[in-house]
Structure formats: structure tokens, C-alpha cells
Amino acid sequence: MADESARRAGQLLGARRRALAERMAAAPGHDAAGEAERRADAEHHLANLAEAMAAAQPPLFEEYVAWARTRLVGRGAPDEDLGRTLDAIAAALRDALPADAADVAARYLDAGRRRLATRPAPPPSFLDAAAPYGDLARAYLEALLDGARHEAGRLVLDAAAGGVPVRELYLHVLQPSQREIGRLWQVNQITVAQEHYCTAATQVVMSQLYPLVFATPRIGRTLVATCVAGDLHEIGARMIADFLEMEGWDTFYLGANAPTADVVSTVRDRRADLLAISATMTAYVGEVRALIAAVRSDVATAGVKILVGGSPFNVAPDLWRQVGADAVAADAASAVTAAADLVPRTA
Amino acid sequence: MITGVGAFRLALRCDRGGRVAEIVEDAGGLGARLACGESIEALAPPEGLERMRAFLEALAVPPASGCWRIDVARPGDPAATMPLYFTGGAHRDGLLVVAAESEAHAAEALDALTPIAAPPRDGGVYEKLSAMNNELATAQRALAKSHAELRRLDEQKNTFLGFAAHDLRNPLDVILTYSQYMLDFAPEPPSPKNRELLEVIRGSSLFMVELIDDLLDLAKIEAGRLALDLVSTDLGAVARKNGALNGRLAERKETRVVVETPAEPIVARIDPARVEQVLNNLVGNAVKFSPPGSEITVRVTRGDGAAIVSVTDQGPGVSPAELDAMVEPFATRGRRGTGGEKSTGLGLAITRKVAAAHGGRLWVEPAPGGGSTFHVAFPLQGPEDPA
Numbered sequence: 001m002a003d004e005s006a007r008r009a010g011q012l013l014g015a016r017r018r019a020l021a022e023r024m025a026a027a028p029g030h031d032a033a034g035e036a037e038r039r040a041d042a043e044h045h046l047a048n049l050a051e052a053m054a055a056a057q058p059p060l061f062e063e064y065v066a067w068a069r070t071r072l073v074g075r076g077a078p079d080e081d082l083g084r085t086l087d088a089i090a091a092a093l094r095d096a097l098p099a100d101a102a103d104v105a106a107r108y109l110d111a112g113r114r115r116l117a118t119r120p121a122p123p124p125s126f127l128d129a130a131a132p133y134g135d136l137a138r139a140y141l142e143a144l145l146d147g148a149r150h151e152a153g154r155l156v157l158d159a160a161a162g163g164v165p166v167r168e169l170y171l172h173v174l175q176p177s178q179r180e181i182g183r184l185w186q187v188n189q190i191t192v193a194q195e196h197y198c199t200a201a202t203q204v205v206m207s208q209l210y211p212l213v214f215a216t217p218r219i220g221r222t223l224v225a226t227c228v229a230g231d232l233h234e235i236g237a238r239m240i241a242d243f244l245e246m247e248g249w250d251t252f253y254l255g256a257n258a259p260t261a262d263v264v265s266t267v268r269d270r271r272a273d274l275l276a277i278s279a280t281m282t283a284y285v286g287e288v289r290a291l292i293a294a295v296r297s298d299v300a301t302a303g304v305k306i307l308v309g310g311s312p313f314n315v316a317p318d319l320w321r322q323v324g325a326d327a328v329a330a331d332a333a334s335a336v337t338a339a340a341d342l343v344p345r346t347a
Numbered sequence: 348m349i350t351g352v353g354a355f356r357l358a359l360r361c362d363r364g365g366r367v368a369e370i371v372e373d374a375g376g377l378g379a380r381l382a383c384g385e386s387i388e389a390l391a392p393p394e395g396l397e398r399m400r401a402f403l404e405a406l407a408v409p410p411a412s413g414c415w416r417i418d419v420a421r422p423g424d425p426a427a428t429m430p431l432y433f434t435g436g437a438h439r440d441g442l443l444v445v446a447a448e449s450e451a452h453a454a455e456a457l458d459a460l461t462p463i464a465a466p467p468r469d470g471g472v473y474e475k476l477s478a479m480n481n482e483l484a485t486a487q488r489a490l491a492k493s494h495a496e497l498r499r500l501d502e503q504k505n506t507f508l509g510f511a512a513h514d515l516r517n518p519l520d521v522i523l524t525y526s527q528y529m530l531d532f533a534p535e536p537p538s539p540k541n542r543e544l545l546e547v548i549r550g551s552s553l554f555m556v557e558l559i560d561d562l563l564d565l566a567k568i569e570a571g572r573l574a575l576d577l578v579s580t581d582l583g584a585v586a587r588k589n590g591a592l593n594g595r596l597a598e599r600k601e602t603r604v605v606v607e608t609p610a611e612p613i614v615a616r617i618d619p620a621r622v623e624q625v626l627n628n629l630v631g632n633a634v635k636f637s638p639p640g641s642e643i644t645v646r647v648t649r650g651d652g653a654a655i656v657s658v659t660d661q662g663p664g665v666s667p668a669e670l671d672a673m674v675e676p677f678a679t680r681g682r683r684g685t686g687g688e689k690s691t692g693l694g695l696a697i698t699r700k701v702a703a704a705h706g707g708r709l710w711v712e713p714a715p716g717g718g719s720t721f722h723v724a725f726p727l728q729g730p731e732d733p734a
Contacts, residue, residue, distance in 0.1 A: 008382060011383040011384055012381070015368070017369075018369055018371070019369075019372065019373075050383075054383075098379060098380065199477070199480075200480045203484040204484075207484060207491065210488065210491035210492075210495075214496075215495065232474060238488070245492075251492075253485060253489075254485070255484075257481075286383070290384070
């Protein structure tokens with residue numbers, strides 16, 4: 001079966017990606033100075049290719065290629081660089097993988113090249129002045145980009161004090177601002193330092209809103225929310241935990257980089273009704289699958305309902321089923337609906 | 348690259364169960380068919396499986412597995428086998444497994460690879476800062492959640508306390524009334540022994556009423572339901588009236604209450620009933636803990652935008668540090684007065700909270716010649732009036 005051979009090929013590649021990236025970065029014809037950066041880029045390409053193959057989902061790799069092109073062009077790389085890199089990867093995989101696996105990889109790389117040939121445009125801004133609280137979102141982001149986090153925080157807290165519900169602030173101010181910050185980094189308009197500053201500031205604002213978040217009467221349902229190992233983009237998962245907290249759930253947020261054993265033991269000890277797992281990039285899909293397998297294989301946690309979310313699940317609509325989840329949610333608001341469907345109120 | 352000689356070398360990062368996470372090195376194609384998540388048992392032909400499992404078990408016991416000779420399928424000729432030497436050890440949160448054609452090569456490869464097979468170092472300083480920030484934010488979220496939960500429990504406790512105290516109060520009133528009736532109005536007066544017993548019943552019931560009233564007050568205050576009825580009031584007049592009432596109580600213990608107020612009224616925005624409660628607590632305590640023959644002075648003065656009530660006794664004395672402990676509810680429970688009087692242990696807690704609700708405060712100073720002075724300041728403007 002084609003899907004099965006793609007999965008197998010993806011797993012073969014996954015086991016070799018770092019050694020391959022090292023070999024590609026050290027190949028003759030490059031200057032030594034950029035080796036570390038080339039290695040990091042190559043490993044990123046290979047990780048995304050391997051995970052797309054392991055999920056038997058070519059669109060995941062195509063979407064990654066479009067994303068990577070924007071990122072590389074934004075950094076000033078010639079437009080044809082990524083195409084050459086994809087060719088080099090195909091050649092390296094011919095040597096490194098069994099022929100059948102290399103054939104599968106070549107098909108995924110071809111799909112990536114075809115997407116590249118369309119010269120995918122950078123994503124448009126996530127901020128829209130006509131959207132609800134669009135002006136507030138714009139003012140918040142501008143204050144953050146000016147390094148004025150207190151001013152940015154005051155805008156949001158004043159709105160909350162003026163009666164704007166926390167849910168609206170999350171969905172219409174913090175979420176689009178964070179997405180826009182990611183986009184600005186991708187197109188090289190802000191530095192990685194600015195990106196981290198803005199994210200930290202948003203986390204502070206969220207924590208200042210906590211007195212409003214933790215104020216709902218309990219309804220006797222429990223959520224454990226987590227990111228997968230390695231994924232530091234954790235605001236989405238935190239928002240889902242906060243949204244369900246506001247619905248009266250007892251929520252336990254494990255944060256980024258929670259070891260699998262900790263997730264399993266928390267689900268068990270808290271007798272969780274629902275486990276929400278976030279993965280923001282294709283490269284982390286394998287971790288989601290492994291985490292779900294670990295939860296399902298422990299008799300104490302096998303029955304917990306599992307909700308997944310994050311960009312790869314939006315790109316590949318049936319990916320959630322394939323990784324073993326019970327449902328998928330595109331954002332915090334739809335997570336609330338999905339959670340209510342998965343764990344109906346008993347009385 | 349591994350420095351040893353030999354055509355076949357394999358290095359793998361695995362989880363603790365021996366499932367492959369990464370092929371770090373594969374010279375000779377030994378691991379050509381190994382995939383992520385697959386057990387390294389797949390390297391062994393059926394006859395070598397048991398030995399491979401024993402090796403994996405040995406790896407689970409640190410510090411070192413030793414070197415194991417295991418026959419594996421020969422690359423390119425799966426029907427044939429070749430001997431390979433396996434060694435390894437714990438590495439990060441999993442295992443590092445190395446195989447080579449000789450024991451020496453395997454050991455050398457393990458030494459060389461242990462530092463190299465570390466996680467990629469591209470997780471630079473920003474990632475580390477992010478991780479720390481995430482941890483802090485997560486800890487802060489857990490704290491905020493537990494704070495909210497504790498506050499909820501505290502409110503529940505206050506509600507429960509209020510209900511319990513209220514429900515206890517009614518039967519106590521019945522006991523008080525009937526014991527009073529039997530003492531004073533029964534057609535047949537009680538015998539001296541029974542009178543003594545009835546006095547004990549009445550005295551104990553009165554103490555319980557006092558305790559319950561204090562508990563109800565405290566529950567009300569802690570639940571934020573202490574509504575002050577602020578009126579512009581001459582604090583001197585309140586003190587004089589209270590002094591006269593408490594003076595009678597003091598006489599029974601051969602002590603005297605002296606009230607000193609200035610000729611001019613000192614008007615403050617206060618709740619007179621609550622301020623009277625404060626005076627009852629402070630003067631009541633002073634009477635309770637003063638030796639017979641001593642004098643208790645109540646002074647009202649003006650100072651620093653506040654009207655200050657000060658109660659001085661000639662009792663054993665209380666230091667400011669002791670007061671900090673005494674204002675906790677029930678801290679002075681069980682402490683007996685000089686006449687054996689009981690204490691609910693709530694009076695000072697209520698006094699402090701009533702003072703705070705007025706925007707004022709309670710403090711203590713040693714009195715000259717022994718004893719203490721308890722001061723309570725009430726702002727002249729009241730807590731919510733514009734300055």
C-alpha cells in the first residue's frame with residue numbers, strides 16, 4: 001500500500017536525518033563559514049520531509065516548502081536556492097535510503113518543487129482593521145514592536161477592565177498578534193530577539209488576565225494540555241487550557257517540552273477526561289503520534305479522549321485521525337466545542 | 348566519524364526500550380533497513396534474538412553494559428550472519444548503542460561518539476530563554492489557579508462558618524432563657540447546689556453566645572460583607588459612654604476605668620456600633636488581664652489626620668511582636684484572665700479588621716511602669732471619603 005511504504009520511508013529517513021544534514025552541510029563546494037546554518041536548514045528540510053512522508057501527507061511538505069521559500073527569500077537568499085537544495089536532498093537520499101524509500105522521497109520532493117515553481121507568495125498580514133478589536137490588535141502589536149510592553153499590556157488590561165471578555169481578547173487581539181509576529185519573523189522584518197520579546201510579553205499579559213480566567217464555577221471535567229517535546233510555540237496550547245478553564249473545566253497545563261512519561265502520569269493522576277496536544281509544525285507530528293501511542297498503551301490512560309491542534313492539522317485535514325486522536329480543533333474557540341462533544345456533561 | 352578501522356560500524360540513539368530514535372553512524376549499511384521507532388532487535392536474525400534482548404536488558408543497568416558479541420544478518424546477504432560487538436550506555440534520556448567488528452573498535456567508537464551524539468546545539472540562547480520563560484509562565488499559571496481555588500475554599504469555609512454559627516445560636520438562646528427562668532422565676536427556688544449548677548450552665552452559655560457572635564462577625568468580615576454605617580461622630584462621646592458601661596464590669600474585678608477626652612469634640616467618619624465593639628474588646632481585655640486595684644485609662648486624641656483611641660492597662664504587658672501573633676483568630680484561645688475569665692480568642696482579630704475596614708490600624712506600645720497601651724487610629728475622613 002502506497003501509504004504504508006511512505007510511512008516506512010519517512011521513518012527510515014527520520015532516523016538518519018541528522019547524519020544526512022551533517023553530510024550535506026559539509027559537502028565540498030560550500031564555504032566553511034556557513035556550515036552550522038546550512039546544517040540547521042538541511043536538518044529542518046529533512047525533518048519536515050520525513051514527517052510528511054511518515055504521515056503519508058504530501059501537502060504537509062508542499063506547505064513547508066512554501067513557508068521555507070518565504071523565509072529564505074526574506075533572508076536574501078536567491079530564489080533558486082531552495083530548488084537546488086531539494087535536488088541535493090534527492091541525490092543524497094539515493095545513497096542513504098533503500099531504493100524503494102528513495103523513490104517515495106523523490107515523489108515528495110517533486111511535489112515540493114512543483115509548489116516552489118508557483119513562486120508561493122508570503123502570507124498576508126494576520127491583522128485586519130475591520131476585524132473585531134482590529135484597532136486594539138494593531139495598537140497592541142505596535143507597542144510590542146516598539147519595545148513598550150507595559151503600554152501594550154495596559155491596552156489589553158484596560159479593555160478587560162472596560163468589560164471586553166477575555167475570550168475576545170485572546171481570539172481577536174493576542175492570537176492574531178502572535179501570528180503576525182511569526183509572519184514578520186518569517187519575512188525577516190523582525191529579529192528572533194523581537195519575536196521572543198513579544199511572545200514573553202504576551203505571556204505576561206495572559207497571566208495578568210488570570211484572575212478573570214480562574215473565576216468560573218467548576219463543572220467537574222478535567223483537561224490536561226501540553227505541547228510535544230521540542231515545540232516551544234506554546235501559547236496556542238495555553239489558550240486552549242484557559243478557554244476550557246473559563247468553561248468551568250479543571251485544567252492542567254504542562255507547557256512546552258513535557259516528557260512523555262510526565263504527560264501520561266498527569267493524565268492518570270488527574271483522571272483527565274481530555275488530553276489536548278499541540279504541535280505547531282510538521283516536524284513535530286511524529287512526536288504527537290508517539291505521545292498518543294504512549295497514552296493509549298497505558299491501561300490507566302488508554303480511554304482518555306484526545307484532541308489535537310496546530311498548523312499541520314489545519315493543512316492535512318485527516319491527519320488527526322491518522323495520529324490516533326479523537327478530534328481536531330483549529331483554534332481555542334473550536335476546541336471548546338470539540339471538548340464539549342468529546343466529553344458530554346453527564347447530568 | 349568514528350576513528351577505528353573495519354568496514355562495519357553502527358551507532359544508534361535509542362529510547363530506553365531499544366527503539367531507534369536516530370542512526371548516528373552507519374558504515375557498511377548494517378542499519379540500512381532500520382527505521383525510527385523500530386527496535387534494534389530487528390538487526391538480529393531469529394537465532395540471535397535472545398542474545399540481543401539480553402544485551403538490551405544489560406544496557407538498562409548502568410553504568411556499563413560490557414561488550415556483547417551478537418551475530419547479525421550480513422548486509423547484502425541476509426541468509427548469512429556475521430559477528431558484531433555491541434556496547435553502549437545511558438545517553439540523555441535514552442541509550443547510545445554502538446556496534447563494530449571488534450571489541451576494541453566498539454569501545455573506541457563509544458568513547459568517541461558519546462560527546463558527539465549530544466543533541467544538536469542549534470537550540471541557542473533564545474530557545475533556552477524561551478524555555479525558561481515558558482516554565483515561569485506555566486508555574487505562574489499553576490499558582491494563579493491554586494490561588495483561585497484556595498480563595499474559593501476560603502469563601503466556602505466562611506459561608507459554612509456563618510451557617511453553623513447561626514444554627515448554634517438559636518438553641519443557645521433557649522438554654523439561656525430557661526436557665527435564667529429556673530434561677531429567677533421558677534415557683535420553687537433551686538437548692539444551693541442546683542443554683543450553682545444553673546449558674547455554670549448560664550455562664551457557659553453566655554460564653555458560647557459571645558464566641559458565636561464573634562465567629563459570625565469574623566465570617567462576615569472575612570467574606571467581605573462587613574458593611575460600615577459611617578456617620579460623623581465625636582469619638583470622645585463614644586468613649587465616655589463606653590467607659591461608663593465597662594466601668595461597672597471593671598468594678599466587679601476591683602479595677603477602675605478612667606476616660607480622658609479633650610474638651611473639643613474629635614469628629615471622625617466612623618461606624619459607632621463597630622467602634623463600640625472595638626472599645627468593648629480592648630477595655631474588656633484590659634479588665635480581664637489587669638490585677639485587682641489597678642487602673643485602666645481610655646484616651647481619645649487627635650493625630651496625623653486620625654482620631655486615636657488608646658487603652659492603657661497595668662497588666663502583664665504585650666510586645667508588638669506578641670500582638671502580631673495575638674491578632675490571628677484563636678491565637679489567645681484558652682488564655683485565662685486574672686479572675687479565671689475565658690477568652691474567645693477572636694476579639695483582637697475582629698478589632699484589627701474593624702480598624703482596617705475604617706482605613707485605620709491597631710498597634711501596641713509598652714506602657715510606662717508596666718502594662719500596655721493598645722492604640723486604634725480611625726481616619727478623620729473615613730475610608731471612602733475624598734481626602
